[in-house]
Amino acid sequence: MAIVFQRPHALKETQLHYCPGCTHGIVHRLVAEVIDELDIEGKTIGVSPVGCAYNNYLYFNCDMVQAAHGRAPAVATGVKRVHPENVVFTYQGDGDLASIGTAEIVHAANRGEKITTIFINNAIYGMTSGQMAPTTLLGQVTTTSPFGRRAEIEGYPINMSEMLATLKGAVFVERVSMHDIKNIKNAKKAIKKAFQVQQAGLGFSIVEVLSSCPTNWGIDPTKSLKWIEEKMIPQYPLGNFKGKDLEV
Amino acid sequence: MGEKILMKGNEAIAEAALRAGCRFYFGYPITPQTEVAHYFAKKMGQYGGTFIQAESEIAAMNMVYGAASAGARCMTSSSSPGISLKQEAISYAACAELPAVVVNIMRAGPGLGGIQAAQGDYFQATKGGGHGDYRMVVLAPSSVQELYELTVEAFNIADRYRTLCMIVGDGMLGQMMEGVEFKDKEELFQADKSWAATGTKMEREHNYITSIYIEPDVLEKHNLKLQEKYRTIKENEARVEVYNCEDADVIVAAYGTVSRIIKNVIKSAAEEGIKVGLIKPITLWPFPTEAFEKYADVPKAFLSVELSAGQMIEDVRLALNGKKPVHFHGRMGGMVPTQKEILDKIKDILK
Numbered sequence: 001m002a003i004v005f006q007r008p009h010a011l012k013e014t015q016l017h018y019c020p021g022c023t024h025g026i027v028h029r030l031v032a033e034v035i036d037e038l039d040i041e042g043k044t045i046g047v048s049p050v051g052c053a054y055n056n057y058l059y060f061n062c063d064m065v066q067a068a069h070g071r072a073p074a075v076a077t078g079v080k081r082v083h084p085e086n087v088v089f090t091y092q093g094d095g096d097l098a099s100i101g102t103a104e105i106v107h108a109a110n111r112g113e114k115i116t117t118i119f120i121n122n123a124i125y126g127m128t129s130g131q132m133a134p135t136t137l138l139g140q141v142t143t144t145s146p147f148g149r150r151a152e153i154e155g156y157p158i159n160m161s162e163m164l165a166t167l168k169g170a171v172f173v174e175r176v177s178m179h180d181i182k183n184i185k186n187a188k189k190a191i192k193k194a195f196q197v198q199q200a201g202l203g204f205s206i207v208e209v210l211s212s213c214p215t216n217w218g219i220d221p222t223k224s225l226k227w228i229e230e231k232m233i234p235q236y237p238l239g240n241f242k243g244k245d246l247e248v
Numbered sequence: 249m250g251e252k253i254l255m256k257g258n259e260a261i262a263e264a265a266l267r268a269g270c271r272f273y274f275g276y277p278i279t280p281q282t283e284v285a286h287y288f289a290k291k292m293g294q295y296g297g298t299f300i301q302a303e304s305e306i307a308a309m310n311m312v313y314g315a316a317s318a319g320a321r322c323m324t325s326s327s328s329p330g331i332s333l334k335q336e337a338i339s340y341a342a343c344a345e346l347p348a349v350v351v352n353i354m355r356a357g358p359g360l361g362g363i364q365a366a367q368g369d370y371f372q373a374t375k376g377g378g379h380g381d382y383r384m385v386v387l388a389p390s391s392v393q394e395l396y397e398l399t400v401e402a403f404n405i406a407d408r409y410r411t412l413c414m415i416v417g418d419g420m421l422g423q424m425m426e427g428v429e430f431k432d433k434e435e436l437f438q439a440d441k442s443w444a445a446t447g448t449k450m451e452r453e454h455n456y457i458t459s460i461y462i463e464p465d466v467l468e469k470h471n472l473k474l475q476e477k478y479r480t481i482k483e484n485e486a487r488v489e490v491y492n493c494e495d496a497d498v499i500v501a502a503y504g505t506v507s508r509i510i511k512n513v514i515k516s517a518a519e520e521g522i523k524v525g526l527i528k529p530i531t532l533w534p535f536p537t538e539a540f541e542k543y544a545d546v547p548k549a550f551l552s553v554e555l556s557a558g559q560m561i562e563d564v565r566l567a568l569n570g571k572k573p574v575h576f577h578g579r580m581g582g583m584v585p586t587q588k589e590i591l592d593k594i595k596d597i598l599k
Contacts, residue, residue: 042450045318048458057456063445065317066458068340071310074302078314078322079445081298082272086447104310107303 008032010041010061021214021221023178024052024120028059030184031118034192035062044087045079047072051093052126070101073108076115087198089116094135095125098160105164112169112203116194119160119206122213123232130216134158137235157235161208165241171203172243175236177210179228196248205243210236250432257392258422261351261415262287264399265323267434270349271297272322274311276304276330279363280419281353284325305333313337316346317457319444321403325351328369329360332377338412339378343459347406347439351415353422356582364582365419367504370559373416374533381471383478384412385485386532388503392426400434407439409481416532418555420505481534488536489528496525498594499547501564503529506553513590524594532560540567549573549597553590556580
């Protein structure tokens with residue numbers, strides 16, 4: 001009998017630690033499928049973040065380097081400059097990339113580092129138990145914005161993809177979502193293209209993935225997917241911001 | 249020996265690093281060490297290496313973290329306030345056992361302080377400026393020649409033990425020009441780097457570099473392994489220069505450029521019939537305790553002279569363990585003690 005569905009080789013045979021309904025696992029799978037399809041596992045080096053995905057170095061079969069909070073793009077820069085022929089990606093959440101690591105992501109993008117960033121935007125700090133992120137929506141209740149995020153006090157949600165797309169060195173920028181099958185398929189296409197852009201040596205590529213956090217949002221997994229669709233997408237419109245027509 | 253060249257201390261660091269096979273430098277401008285970056289910016293291309301002016305000291309040290317993880321000889325350099333910013337990645341790299349070299353051409357602090365020479369970062373360098381139980385080897389050259397030799401050695405030590413190695417010089421040392429005699433060929437330690445992140449080539453299990461061990465028992469075990477390594481380094485790597493100590497009335501402890509002032513003090517003291525000795529630690533960590541133990545019974549007292557409020561003196565006292573009084577003379581803020589000042593202090597001690 002033909003096998004029609006199996007674990008991608010780039011993903012280790014181990015149980016992931018993520019909460020039920022969290023979409024990190026799906027994104028991991030998509031990255032691994034892309035690594036398989038491009039046949040680059042042997043030359044890929046991933047950089048793990050601080051946040052819920054801190055130990056995804058245990059999940060991917062390729063070589064991995066764990067980085068300090070927000071510093072993955074700087075660490076990846078070091079790795080890539082030593083091994084320019086390898087494929088280097090960072091996997092970062094919104095606290096990591098859009099708050100403490102803003103400088104590192106902006107400058108790695110601006111230098112046009114030939115790395116790929118997978119950016120998980122779930123509008124909250126997951127691992128430290130639900131604090132406000134730079135991407136938290138206005139009015140969204142978190143443990144550090146218990147009355148809902150107020151623009152006059154806490155400022156506005158930050159749209160990283162739009163911002164990074166203004167930089168010349170960032171050549172492929174796309175925002176995708178995990179809220180339904182169609183969008184998950186689109187996400188995979190974007191991730192694949194981002195890796196191909198790197199392989200072609202064109203510059204920095206990033207895919208922002210709208211992701212769910214039922215545990216810290218305090219709603220069930222099904223409603224969480226609805227919440228992405230109805231609340232997050234109006235603030236974070238999906239689509240390609242740069243590099244759609246790049247030939248790879 | 250090979251050619252002798254007149255060189256600035258900061259340039260000698262970069263030249264030495266290139267000769268030691270360092271092909272990756274990441275830095276950020278700060279006085280008084282920026283010539284290190286200038287030199288690399290100009291020369292690195294000829295060696296096929298990478299020079300990056302990072303967006304911050306934090307990023308520069310994290311680039312070092314990445315390049316070291318990838319198995320390359322790499323370094324960063326800065327001066328005191330910049331070194332404070334690097335402490336995060338220094339602690340991470342210590343935990344992940346990454347070999348790399350960090351240079352601190354110290355200026356006066358605290359805070360933004362001033363840009364003149366100081367030794368106020370002794371505690372930060374030797375006691376752990378970042379968080380957690382870690383050590384790094386700290387080398388303290390006192391001439392441009394020694395700066396060159398110890399920079400090469402720093403890379404060898406880093407690779408031999410999979411550790412960070414810091415070179416501390418004060419601003420004077422970075423800025424002064426002296427003749428340096430370069431060897432024709434350096435002896436470079438060839439390390440096994442099969443642990444590095446290079447890509448599996450589908451030929452081995454994946455490698456991963458990490459500094460997080462979420463299970464307490466696993467983290468304790470890792471800490472014990474680190475401590476074991478630090479013990480080995482302590483046994484093997486303590487270096488010291490002992491000068492004129494055999495029948496000294498007072499033995500001065502001083503490192504870096506201060507030790508050169510002391511050598512002049514020794515001469516002028518001798519003219520007045522006072523015998524002064526010098527113990528110059530070359531490694532600040534591991535501290536050369538044995539040299540102090542060996543000469544503990546010789547002088548009436550010890551004197552620690554530093555460009556600080558008194559930091560190394562604590563290690564001198566620990567080494568002597570109460571056997572002799574230990575006095576202190578120091579200047580701060582970028583001020584440097586004169587020979588006369590120090591000699592007066594020695595006379596005071598002998599009264």
